[in-house]
Amino acid sequence: MNNDVSQYLSLLKSFLAGELSAEEFQGTYLDMFKRENRQFEQTLFSALDTLFGDLDSFVPDPALRAELESQNPGFYLDETTLRRRVSDTYERLAAFA
Numbered sequence: 001m002n003n004d005v006s007q008y009l010s011l012l013k014s015f016l017a018g019e020l021s022a023e024e025f026q027g028t029y030l031d032m033f034k035r036e037n038r039q040f041e042q043t044l045f046s047a048l049d050t051l052f053g054d055l056d057s058f059v060p061d062p063a064l065r066a067e068l069e070s071q072n073p074g075f076y077l078d079e080t081t082l083r084r085r086v087s088d089t090y091e092r093l094a095a096f097a
Contacts, residue, residue, distance in 0.1 A: 003041055005093045007032065008048065012090045015083075022079045025086075026055045047092045054085045 011032065015025040033052045040048065058077045059065040065076045077085070 003044055003096050005096050009093055012086055029055055044096050047089055051089045058082045
């Protein structure tokens with residue numbers, strides 16, 4: 001089992017530091033996670049997978065998000081909520097480093 005999360009921590013840190021836009025972070029993380037072939041401890045995998053879901057729910061366009069929210073309230077995330085969730089995930093992942 002390989003629990004090295006340094007690539008994920010680096011990516012999350014870059015986003016939180018403002019080095020990546022939310023859209024850049026979204027694309028990079030989703031691609032990285034989809035290509036992942038390592039077996040992670042369940043707690044670690046759960047944190048990574050939850051963030052994947054958060055990023056899948058992120059809609060940067062406020063008008064589109066409002067339209068989608070009318071169909072599925074509480075599902076779609078704005079950038080402020082996304083940043084909070086990324087920060088929480090960063091703290092969870094840092095425990096594995």
